[in-house]
Amino acid sequence: MVLSGTLREFILADVFQLLTQQKITGKLILNNGLNEGIVVFKNGIIVAAEKNDENLSNKLFRYLVEIKQIASNKIRELFASHEGDICSLTKEIIQKGYLAESELKFFCESVTEDIICSLFVWNTGKYRFNSSENIDSLIPANILITSESVIMEAMRRIDEWNRMKSSINENTVFVRNQKDVSKTNIIDPFKATAEYLYNLLDGTSPVKEFISSSCLTEYKIYEGLYELIQQKKIVPLSDKISRSVQAALEKKKQDQTNPVSSTISSFVLSMGIVALIVFCGHFLFNSIILFNKKHEAHISRITPQIKSSKLTIHIAELFYESYYRKKPQTLLDLKDFNLVSDNDLYYYSLEETVDSEKNRRYNDNSE
């Protein structure tokens, strides 16, 4: 049997009912242009579902690592060897005792149901049915879900979805409203979804990251967060910050240019900024705008030193002449006899600059 058409509202319910009535076995493939979803039927009963961004084996892996605390390297091999055969994977998991059969069944049913319900939200795209008998490897833990119950649940959820989507954006970062001690023991994500999510909040990850990295499905996460929002336990981080997070993420994607060239250009750019600031600060601001203040301060700082140096040199000269009966030829003569110090000579030599400055100011005043 070949069944195909365009997705629109409520058509999926009709398709499901048709397939159930006909007791057909095969895969219903949905495509909304971005994502692809698959629902597997066996004799008209739903036995598995998958969506390319949410699939059971991923969620199961995370569940085992996070909640059951099984070392990831231990089961990574197991998952790799059963790639594409979820049926034997689930059998193996039960056999190895990682999970009890009932628990595994509950997990698979819950995830599958969530995935199917999320497909009901798709309003555009195409569907196509491939009847195929070779579907046993796709069935996890022999679950059975009747389409009536799924349709009813999905109908209920559509409204809720819209409500939740309007208050939760996938890029929003949530933070806790109160400071309280986080519990260290593991919380069952299915029994206490909200509490589990509340503990996961780190104030840095957007909702998107939760969806991709947690063992819960998108719907369960939204539901949990929505509940927390209703209880006022969490608040979204301001839009501005969330948006900048998003922008940075996009930027990260764009930063695929050559690191050497961007390193060099950043370096040159910042050195340019440094030069500009130093130019503005040192030359424009301090040496031109505040030139008078700077200069006068400098002069008032060195003038006393100059005067005392002058006096020292004067006394030294007098001493030299009195003692050696000749005038000193250069300042070196005075220094050679330890009559004056380097410091005195330095400040003495500055006198000329100060004098010229005084003349300049005097001229300014007279004009």
Add this chain to the structure above:
Amino acid sequence: MNQILLRKLFLLLIISNPFLLYAGNSELFWSDWIQSAIISRESFFRSIEIIDDFKLDKLNSHQKSSLIGKMDSVLSPDSWHNLLYGIIDDDESDNYFSKALHNCRKDPGTTWLLFIEFTKIKEKKFAENALKQLHKLLLEAGAQSSSLISQQLLHFAIESKSNKTEALEYIKWAKLFDSFSIQPEQKEFWISFPVSIITKLKYFISSAFFFNGHWETHLRLIYSLYVWFRNALLLFVLSVFSIYIIKYFPSALHFFADLFPGNVSLTLRTLLVSSIMLSFISFGFIPFLWLSAFLIWRFVNIKEKTLLLCALFFLLLTPVDAVIRNIYHRTLDPDSVAMIFSGAVREGYSEQEHRKVYAYCKNNPSDYLANLTNAIYSLKNNNLVSALNYGEQALALHPHDPVVQTNVGNIFFLNGNFDKAKSLYKLASDNGYVNAQFNLAQCLFHDNKTASATELIKKAALGDPENINRFLQNNDEYFTDNWPSLRKIMFADYQPKQFWTILVPSSIYSGNDVEVLWGNSFMGLSSRNSFILSFVLYAFLLIITFKLNNKRNLRITFECRYCGRVICRKCKTGLLCNACSDAIKLVHNEKTLHKIQLSIWSKFQRFRIVRERVLNILFPGAGFLLGEQKPYWISLILVSITSLIYSFYFSIVHDFIIREGFSLKSVFLTISFSLYNLIFIIKQIPLFIKN
């Protein structure tokens, strides 16, 4: 360091330039006398053809006879003839030398030059006589000291460096000629350095803290202590700021670091942004420190906030520092009225200084100190009329000042108006002014009330035994019963305590000069405005620290779990920084993962440890404060001690090495004081080897 190098280069250029010589005309008491004495000596020596390199103490008989022939034509031989006769004629030399001294008994310049010649030909006794005669001349001129003679005597002390007792002898004379100056004491301190610490310390402490001695000495000592303390505070503030800048700039500037392309290494981005921030120093140091304080404020914890607030408080006080430095500079400026006044009281008449203060007085007729100084100079120049005129003006401007009262009283006394003098002396001595008591006694002597006068002098001598007794002793030694008029009374100068209470507020502190000195320290704001602005900023920081503390604050930045670099929620991948998460992206094996984490962590840890060690060597304690491996208080105390010690190094280098030049003693000093650093370096070496 760089500046010193530049200075040296600059000096090399100017030092050999002969045109820069001659520091201008004499401004000191007696320098005119000495200069004219030099000229007359020169003309005498030229007239008998003795030129530059003529050694007077090694004359052969031929030279002697030719010199006598040249000098024979003189009818009335002056000091120089007598000196030369004395040198030539060994038998009559004492006689001639005495004549030489007698000839110039009214001429301090020639007396001084004779002292030099006597010293050169090693006539110790006559050299001493010359100095005694000079001292008598000093007292006759109504002076107590002559800084010119004192300083030149210090040069003699430097010349005779090898002979310690001789040097100390010269210093003793230098002290006699200027008992107010700190320089002889300093020279004495360094000549007998390690031994002198205890003896001189007493002098320095009593001068600085117990307000003994002259206000200039007191101010110099207080100021050098202040500079030491100020530099220590400066170092402390700078080290605290640099530590927290190193520690928190990466967090504070992370937002800006993220503006660079993400594929540039985070370390480089942080460095670039930090260097951009550091370039704001070019706007001025104080604004930069405030800026960085505000930048890092939200990241520092409460303990560090207290320390930063403490450092900022010292920064707040910089305008006060400008005021103190201004007081020092203005006071010790040789052209300041206070210094000229002090010179007028202590030294004899100097035409230059008189002219200076006269001009100042014309421009600022309401300055009592200028009027008083003018009066004293007029008095010492025997111009009693103008002395009285200016003195009365000074008294009218500042009637309750005991120093004015005493000095104006002196003018009345020398004018013969004893009643007026007495009433002024009484006012001053009621304020406990010892010199006024002494002068009052002189008035009583004049009224032939010998008994009460003697009583008063005894009382005055109890009040200031050193000063009064020296005055009396000198008078007895040089003038016996015939005291010259200027030696009958004592002039009054301010005491160190009065310097702060009277002199500073009335004529030294000047708001305008403080502003000039403050200059562009704070973005061109005036010192008052910048103080107000700093205060507002400070109050703001206080408020946000203690009032808004419990506001829920969101952590904006985190430290990467592997390398510890600062990241934010925008630039991280998962819980790690981009670099670290790239390093482990393709690794799934737990063990390799752990190994990579360990290597990244130890690499950055090593960098941190090296940074702390280097800091601890450069500035002991700073590394501990940065790394927080030692208790907070211990590292804080270490940093404070280091600041004090480094400031001490600076003073040593500045006061000793630059002034006195390099010598064995200075090297010894430098080494002994750098022991502190040495200890820290040695302590760090084994730790370096271990890593």
